[in-house]
Structures are given as structure tokens and as C-alpha cells.
Amino acid sequence: MIAKWFLNAILLKTALILTVLFTLFITLIRAQPYENSELRAFLIPSDDCISPCWQGIRPGETDVFGVMELLKVNKWISTVFFENYSTFSNGYIRWNWSSLRPSVVSGDGSNNLWFDENITQNFYVETQIHFGDVWLLLGKPDWFNIHRSYNRIRVDGVYQDQVLIVTFDIPCYQSVSRFWLAKTDIVWVKDLPAEGTRSDNLVASCR
Amino acid sequence: MRLLFKSAFALVIVFMSFISVIRARPYSDNDFRSFFLPPEDCLKPCWQGIRPGNTTINEAVMILETSAWAQNIVVDKRKISWLWRGNHPESVDTDTPGTMYISNNRIAAIIVPINVAFGDLQLFFGQPRWRSAGKFNHNVSVQFTYPHEYLTLSVRLECPMNIVSFWNAQPEIVINSMPAAGMPYTTNIEFLKNC
Numbered sequence: 001m002i003a004k005w006f007l008n009a010i011l012l013k014t015a016l017i018l019t020v021l022f023t024l025f026i027t028l029i030r031a032q033p034y035e036n037s038e039l040r041a042f043l044i045p046s047d048d049c050i051s052p053c054w055q056g057i058r059p060g061e062t063d064v065f066g067v068m069e070l071l072k073v074n075k076w077i078s079t080v081f082f083e084n085y086s087t088f089s090n091g092y093i094r095w096n097w098s099s100l101r102p103s104v105v106s107g108d109g110s111n112n113l114w115f116d117e118n119i120t121q122n123f124y125v126e127t128q129i130h131f132g133d134v135w136l137l138l139g140k141p142d143w144f145n146i147h148r149s150y151n152r153i154r155v156d157g158v159y160q161d162q163v164l165i166v167t168f169d170i171p172c173y174q175s176v177s178r179f180w181l182a183k184t185d186i187v188w189v190k191d192l193p194a195e196g197t198r199s200d201n202l203v204a205s206c207r
Numbered sequence: 208m209r210l211l212f213k214s215a216f217a218l219v220i221v222f223m224s225f226i227s228v229i230r231a232r233p234y235s236d237n238d239f240r241s242f243f244l245p246p247e248d249c250l251k252p253c254w255q256g257i258r259p260g261n262t263t264i265n266e267a268v269m270i271l272e273t274s275a276w277a278q279n280i281v282v283d284k285r286k287i288s289w290l291w292r293g294n295h296p297e298s299v300d301t302d303t304p305g306t307m308y309i310s311n312n313r314i315a316a317i318i319v320p321i322n323v324a325f326g327d328l329q330l331f332f333g334q335p336r337w338r339s340a341g342k343f344n345h346n347v348s349v350q351f352t353y354p355h356e357y358l359t360l361s362v363r364l365e366c367p368m369n370i371v372s373f374w375n376a377q378p379e380i381v382i383n384s385m386p387a388a389g390m391p392y393t394t395n396i397e398f399l400k401n402c
Binding site for chain 2 (some may be wrong): 090112
């Protein structure tokens, strides 16, 4: 009887100590400030620019002259290239990132803005942003368009309010963490693509 | 009942024969493949030995002059253009001059006019990674982009338009010096609704 009571007391004490210990760990982890000001500045437009908007450029509205002016004065950008190589009045504007660029883009990361009839239609930026960080900042995408090919999966997460698409491509049969750590490309668009699935079970799409 | 079975059987045979005949036709894209795709010893982007971003104006003109398919080569500040002659595949639209755009004394992009339908090109190149679409007045403009091939297929169509006329439209092929992107491609061609 005494032995049983003694054993229970030890068990209870151990459980209590472990509970306190793990609570402390979790509190410490959660107490760390989540620093996303750079990501926020990159993805979320300023108050005076209605979405879709990036650095003052609005798909469907900003003309090529406006784009060139905005990009040339942007401290993140060093050189701007205008490419109108088509028999139609459309083409690309590309840019090189400067040393003052945010860390969410790499110096040699590709990008381009597509214009047609001199108006911005959409623009694309290759980033170092993890899909998980986009999710933490903007929440769950409103819907996904999933494309499976061979043993890879391409995920387009569509944000209706921001009028942007977060897209990434990863091999199937990886751990769930690969989804959260996938580096994304961001596309700001004039018109959203057709609605896909609202299910966030992305791993299942690989099966 | 017996008559019904007989008719159904006869129809099945007839339709099977039709499908077999259609499927048995040889689909040869060798001409197109050898004319548009780069040879093994020429890194992409490359067309007929001309590499956008690398080849100089003089080198490009020399390649055109020694080719069996270019004539009346004209060089101006912005572009090189030429007319077609002799040895070119049937898929080239000979009524439209070929064009190379110039930037910094080098070829920046090549436009090859073709008379191949969008649908056939998608069968040939596969699904694009990116696409862009826009509506202007009574026109719809569509681009399919293949970054690995440095290619953009570009077409402008008049509204009203249906899906058949879209796939039958003949786009221009633009070979760029750098890969390009647009909106992620989806098989849902909702942009036709813009019309």
C-alpha cells in the first residue's frame, strides 16, 4: 500500500516537473518576437495603394511609363530593362535588384512585368520567401490550383483580397515540412484565375 | 431487337475503322523540330545557330546570308528582318518576314512567323508554365510561355471567339534571351470569357 502510494507520488512529481519544463519551453518559443516587417513591407501595399499593388505598380492600371518611373526611383532596384520584342504592342519590363534589396529576394532572382497595350497586365518576382511565412502573414490562400506532373506538384495559392498568386513547385513524397519551407514565386495579377480547391490538404494531392 | 444489335455492331465497326484510319496517319513534326529546336551543340536559347543575348548583329546577318531560306535581309537600328525563300519547312508563314530585335549590338529576340495552330504547338511543346491574357477593345491577347525553351507563343484574336477558333489560331513564336513568366498556367481557359 505504502509502496504504491510512494510510486504514485514519484510519478506525479515527474509529470509535474515535465509539464512545467515543457510549458517553459513552449512559452520561450512563443515569446520570441516574430520578425516579419521586411516580408510585410515587400508583400503588403502601402495604405495609399489599393490591391493589387506592389511598390506603387498596379496591374490593369499602371502604364509602362509609370512603371519605368516607379522602378527607376526604387532603391531596391538598380537597372530597368524595357523589352518590346513583338509585332503586337506588348512585352516585358525586367529589372536588376540593387544591394539595398530586401533579403526576401536574391540578387540574381528573376522577375518580369508583362505589359500589353502599354498597360501592366501582371508581374512576377522570384523570391526566397517560404510558403509557411506567406501563410503566417496573409493567412490561408482563398483557394489552390494544383497541378500534378509525374512525381512533382505545382501549387498556386490564390489570395483574393491581395489579388496575388503564390506559386511553388516541389517533388512529391516529401515530408510536410517541405511544403512549408518551399520557396515561392509571387505573381501580382489583374484578374484572378478560376477557382480551384479550397482544401489545404496539399500532401494528399501528391497521392 | 436483333436488328438493333446488328446496327449497333455495324456502327461500332464503322466508327472503329474511322478512328483507326485517323490514328494510323503518320504525324511527322521532323521538319518543324529540326527547324525550330536548337541542335545539340547550341545551348538554349538558340535558333539556327543564333543565340539571343549572345550573337552579334554581324554574326546573325552572316548566318542569314549563308542560309538556304533567307533573302532580302534588312538591318535597321532596332531590328533585322528578312523574307523567306527556298528551303524552309511548310510550317513557316512565308507571307510574313522573319524578325530579330537588336539590343546593345546583339540579338535580343527572334520572331519566327508560322502557320501552325496553337493547339498543335501545345501538343508539340507541352503545357506552358505561364500564360498571360488581356482584353483590349474587341481583341483578346494571349501569351503562353515556356521558360525552359525561352519561348513565348503570342496571339491576338478578335471577339467574339470560341474555344475552337482559339486553338486553331496561329500564334507568333518569340525566342527570348531570358526566360519569362506570367500568370501560372491553368488548363481552365477562363480568359476566353473576356470576349
